[in-house]
Amino acid sequence: MESIFDEYTLEDIHSEIQDVYKNYSYPWVIGYSGGKDSTATLQLIWYAISELPEEERDKPIYVISTDTLVETPVIVDHVNTNLRLINQEAQKQNLPFEAHKLEPNLEDSFWVNLIGRGYPAPNNMFRWCTDRLKIKPSNQFILDKADEHGEVILALGTRRGESATRDQIMNKYINRGHKLSSHGQLPGAWVYPPIEYFTVDDVWQYLMQVESPWGAENRDLSSMYRSASADECPLVIDDSTPSCGNSRFGCWVCTVVSRDKSMESMIDSDSEEHGWMTPLLNFRDWLAETQNPENKSEQREFRGRDGRIKISENGRLRYRTYTLEFSKKILQKLLNTQKKIWNDLPEDREKSELEIIKIAELKEIRRLWITERQDWQDSVPEIYEETMGEVGADINWGKNDVITPGASEVSLLKELAKEKDLPLDLIQKLFDAELVHKGMKRRHNIHKKIAEVFREDWRSFDEVKEEMKRRQNKSEEESLKEAS
Structure with a gap:
């Protein structure tokens, strides 16, 4: 893919964001995971809105990040720090940004379901965690704001070319001729992807050349990526969003993949700083063995x-x-x-x-x-x-x-x-x-x-085993009949 900057300047991109903000009366919700794509999305929107006259900055922009409560601790620290800085700087610069950290309800938490209810460790066939930990908290926030304001614009850091699946998802929601597309599964939510046509190189070029407007250090983000070996986890708002199983910005307990290469890489790259996470990796590997x-x-x-x-x-x-x-x-x-x-x-x-x-x-x-x-x-x-x-x-x-x-x-009941x-x-x-x-x-x-x-x-x-044996014998008999 060609670079977005071959055809558009930053001023052009800012101008488009400003047009969308001014032309629709809806508040915005920005999905922020702390990774490169969501950081670039938020940063572009921040600069674009800050260039508007104060009287035109008239709609709230909610920045939401979902903490599953089992996120990799290094990522939790990174996201928490950024959310705090976002709120501080937004107030200082008189900008309409509000950062919110979302969490699953107690009854939906990972440990309540895994240990309390006995749900087995998630796998590709039974990924019960995604809906409870990620989709429900973010969707509830979005729907609440849509109910409060009528409709909302959902700004996501999704890009074309990341995968064929992602492109199909983006095509599914497209309204030709419009900057916004209906989400489909979230009534009242309109999707706007400001970095839709950015390549991964475009994202890093932008982050390395343009300082964070809320005072974070983008080079620290780059270092965090270098210490692991995968991609970031997007804000998950429906079951078509790609899994975070292969991602460094996912859950440390994830058993959807055979190995947590990202945590392994973090520990190996700097054992002095990240070595204390080794027990987490050991527990995760033991839990995976239960599959x-x-x-x-x-x-x-x-x-x-x-x-x-x-x-x-x-x-x-x-x-x-x-x-x-x-x-x-x-x-x-x-x-x-x-x-x-x-x-x-x-x-x-x-x-x-x-x-x-x-x-x-x-x-x-x-x-x-x-x-x-x-x-x-x-x-x-x-x-x-x-x-x-x-x-x-x-x-x-x-x-x-x-x-x-x-x-x-x-003891008495056992006897009875x-x-x-x-x-x-x-x-x-x-x-x-x-x-x-x-x-x-x-x-x-x-x-x-x-x-x-x-x-x-x-x-x-014992009765169950007898039925298993009967069904097995019947299946074998039918296979022999078909073969003959």
Whole structure:
């Protein structure tokens, strides 16, 4: 691709941005990831708007960055610093920019779903994390602003030529003859890509030759790219946006790819500065191993959260969520990782800056284990306090707020379940249904919940194996018939 600067000057590009800003009455939302493309986009818009007379700078420009809470710490530091500078300089220069850091809701966080609900580590077939961690927070912000103002202009750092897939996505939303294109999946949002025809060289040429208007250092951004070996993660606003799996500006827990080459490169390029991240890399690699089919029978339930058992026509069992016991192991290993990081932190770093799992997430995991996964032993406080030592003793778990049976009741129920030849989980779920509805004035939902429990597939694993064998034999017989 030819350089954009062969045909257009910076003044031309600024002029186009100014025309779009002045000709539409909508506020802007700029997606900012901290990477080269989103930085160039924001910088171009900043300079263009700053050249307008003050009375024409009449519409707010929201700069949003989504923190999944499992971002690579180096990137978190970079983005947080820039968001702070953006707000400071916008106020100082009397510009209409407002930077906002977005986060997923507690119930959508990575650890609440992975450890609390037992969702398996994401892969290409089941990438449950993208919608919860990235799409929902940004979409909610955009839709809220569209509701408030009628419509919004969504300025994104997307470029043609990055990939065939990206070009198809951009073509999908094009309105010929207009600078803006309807987003399609976000009502009231109009997409405007100021660097649509920039090459990657154009982006770097611009960033290296034009200083950051909010006081950041673009050469630091260049150094960060040199210390890794991939591309940046775009603002994800729909399920057609390319994955961040191959990106350095993604999540440190990402198991969609076989190796996190970006974090490896950061650590290898400067072990003195980034070596403390090694425990994160080790944990991520261990988590990726749980996707190995040979490990699934030991780590996962054969029954899903919905109570269903899935067996393919050829007799293969689809293992579902992590077992409660394995979820406990993940939590313990994660907390040990937290402890190692805190022990190895550079002197200029505070522990509070690197909380890889938040106390609020731990409390939600605890609630889910007790109310949905029959953890009557109330394991989360015990695991935390045993692993973290004195730090864990300072947390108010509110144990009196959780009234459930305990270990002695579990022991008694085991005996009764064995005597009556009933699944222990079935009895515990019925108990939990009663506990949840206890004290309610209207208890009609208790009957619905009991019916849901009984509708689950309560076959034993031995019975499941028999069905697997029957299906496998039938599949083999049909294959022989076809072959003959």
